[in-house]
Amino acid sequence: MSEKYLVGLDGSECGERAVAAALHQAQVSQGSVVLSYVIPWSPFTFSTAEENALRHKRREEELARAAELLLIPEQQRFEAVGISCEIVARHGHPAKTLVQLAREYEVSMIVVGVIGDTPLKSRFLGGTASTLIQIATCPVLVVP
Amino acid sequence: MSTIRTLASLITASLPAAASAEQTAVGLDERIETLLAPLTGWVERIILFPTPIPGSDAQMAFVVLWLIIAAFVFTFYFRFINLRGLAHGFRLIRGDYNDPRAAGEVTHFQALATALSGTVGLGNIAGVAIAVSVGGPGAVVWMMLAGFLGMSSKFVECTLGVKYRSINPDGSVSGGPMWYLSRGLAERGPALATLGKVCAVVFAIFCVGGSFGGANMFQSNQSFQQIVGVTGGSESWFADKGWLFGLIMAFFVALVIIGGIRSIARVTSKIVPLMGAIYITAGLVIIGVHIDQVPAAFALMFSSAFGVSSVAGGMLGVLAIGFQRAAFSSEAGIGSAAIAHSAVQTNEPVSEGVVALYEPFVDTIIVCTITALVIIISGVYIDGGGMSGVELTSEAFESAISWFPYVLAVAVILFAYSTMLAWSYYGLKSWTYLFGETRGAEYTYKTLFLLFVVAGASMQLGAVIGFSDAMILAMAFPNLLGIYFLLPTVRRELDRYWAKVQAGTLQTWRENMRR
Numbered sequence: 027m028s029e030k031y032l033v034g035l036d037g038s039e040c041g042e043r044a045v046a047a048a049l050h051q052a053q054v055s056q057g058s059v060v061l062s063y064v065i066p067w068s069p070f071t072f073s074t075a076e077e078n079a080l081r082h083k084r085r086e087e088e089l090a091r092a093a094e095l096l097l098i099p100e101q102q103r104f105e106a107v108g109i110s111c112e113i114v115a116r117h118g119h120p121a122k123t124l125v126q127l128a129r130e131y132e133v134s135m136i137v138v139g140v141i142g143d144t145p146l147k148s149r150f151l152g153g154t155a156s157t158l159i160q161i162a163t164c165p166v167l168v169v170p
Numbered sequence: 171m172s173t174i175r176t177l178a179s180l181i182t183a184s185l186p187a188a189a190s191a192e193q194t195a196v197g198l199d200e201r202i203e204t205l206l207a208p209l210t211g212w213v214e215r216i217i218l219f220p221t222p223i224p225g226s227d228a229q230m231a232f233v234v235l236w237l238i239i240a241a242f243v244f245t246f247y248f249r250f251i252n253l254r255g256l257a258h259g260f261r262l263i264r265g266d267y268n269d270p271r272a273a274g275e276v277t278h279f280q281a282l283a284t285a286l287s288g289t290v291g292l293g294n295i296a297g298v299a300i301a302v303s304v305g306g307p308g309a310v311v312w313m314m315l316a317g318f319l320g321m322s323s324k325f326v327e328c329t330l331g332v333k334y335r336s337i338n339p340d341g342s343v344s345g346g347p348m349w350y351l352s353r354g355l356a357e358r359g360p361a362l363a364t365l366g367k368v369c370a371v372v373f374a375i376f377c378v379g380g381s382f383g384g385a386n387m388f389q390s391n392q393s394f395q396q397i398v399g400v401t402g403g404s405e406s407w408f409a410d411k412g413w414l415f416g417l418i419m420a421f422f423v424a425l426v427i428i429g430g431i432r433s434i435a436r437v438t439s440k441i442v443p444l445m446g447a448i449y450i451t452a453g454l455v456i457i458g459v460h461i462d463q464v465p466a467a468f469a470l471m472f473s474s475a476f477g478v479s480s481v482a483g484g485m486l487g488v489l490a491i492g493f494q495r496a497a498f499s500s501e502a503g504i505g506s507a508a509i510a511h512s513a514v515q516t517n518e519p520v521s522e523g524v525v526a527l528y529e530p531f532v533d534t535i536i537v538c539t540i541t542a543l544v545i546i547i548s549g550v551y552i553d554g555g556g557m558s559g560v561e562l563t564s565e566a567f568e569s570a571i572s573w574f575p576y577v578l579a580v581a582v583i584l585f586a587y588s589t590m591l592a593w594s595y596y597g598l599k600s601w602t603y604l605f606g607e608t609r610g611a612e613y614t615y616k617t618l619f620l621l622f623v624v625a626g627a628s629m630q631l632g633a634v635i636g637f638s639d640a641m642i643l644a645m646a647f648p649n650l651l652g653i654y655f656l657l658p659t660v661r662r663e664l665d666r667y668w669a670k671v672q673a674g675t676l677q678t679w680r681e682n683m684r685r
Contacts, residue, residue: 065274070265072280072284073284074284074436074439074595075510075596076595077439078284079342079343079344082337082342082343082513083341085274086341116270116273117273126270
């Protein structure tokens, strides 16, 4: 069975290194890759009526922008070297959503960068990577 | 920012005396009052036309009777959906049925929270005090009953709001009585289609009026009263400068609705729930400290619910006061909430209706009961010396927590502010339904809206409350009239949805996620 890697991008440099690591792993194992971008979002926030009315449209714009600016350029890098690469953008809690995606795409490993959140947030709330390590149901590769 | 400056000058220009404020300050509030009082009095007399209740000397505004009858009919027609829907509604709000693939869309929780921020506010804080001071403690019992029945009205409205919502060319979602009255009744034949159109237009007109009156004048009036209260009562520097407070309030509203500074609205939408939590906690602490007096307070409420000598018309008089304040507080049957609820992401209109049951539940049953208990336990309503509205609530909290009026002042202003923003949106949606979505139409509406903020702060509570009640309650006429014809549609939707709930065929994603 060929290996399948889920990469969590966040637009940071560290995310770039996670992509590089996944690229390397996929080449070595002749596996495939799923590139993902999670837009932080909670179902329990408070918003105005006007925001709600525009939410559906905004959501589609956010997803389209994530694909266009981040995911598709990276996808081309993988396809250039002959690695099959799927892309997915989704809203949600970053770590929980990555675990959910890992299950949906039946991947064998999640690859993420260690720094992504702001230093303050990761210090007080625990970063996405550390939460992911605790709740993931498959191996996680954390790239510094 | 230039729009803001233009606007500020516009407001100032429209109040002739504002420029030479120093010498005429005393008279300005009075002048605004004399200017508007005949108009507000006239509107009040027509809409709140008192209907004698047969077999008693009590009177009840016909519109209040109209609301209560509808709430009764809906409760029975949907076989006590307001009880049997609660458990399922809670699971919907908690997110058990949220599809992770639709993450990023408006959830049931968000739609409910948005609608609540438009209704929780001075209706609960000041409204209960008005009910207690005018109708005695017994009025609260009828308020709670009206809130309970009103849950069914909300259920119907919000189900219809989602079912007949429309997607605009710009991708935004619009819903509410204008849409369900015109589209829903059009499905029922040509005769009803005309009625639907008429109801929709009349509703939109009243909704604009309601957004000026209850959502606006009442809010700025009561927040001004609280500011005067905490800065020294009649001695306060602010005491005769309602117009100034109104201008400040109008300026901040203008920043958002004309200046387009959405971040203020976003921040407000996050602070208001916090203030709500502080208010409820403070209320519960006071009740907790005086827990031994709670049974007596309830006993007093229930015994005086069936008639006290001081209220004209005995039991029915008390009932009329309670029902009217509940209608104003929960807005059930008024139609406004359906506008806020209709942006939710769901394929099942009934699911949002069930969630909406929680709106009157939280607003009128929980928050109002807490306020009422604090007022009754404190006893301030007995020797309040003619205090009414927010002053009385403030006094009641002060008797237990001396510094609470200051917190309440902040809370009241924020509640008022968020209610104004929410209603400016409802009113604008109605205005553009009538006049089209042009920039000119939008600015005209927004300018008028701001003028009423100033007027509200300048006038006496008595004049403001009659007009506010009248404008908001009037919305119930076209709204409920149309809804009666749509009841079979809602019943079909409910039965189909409920069969799924009972059979357990609705997907619960939460459990899937755990697996």
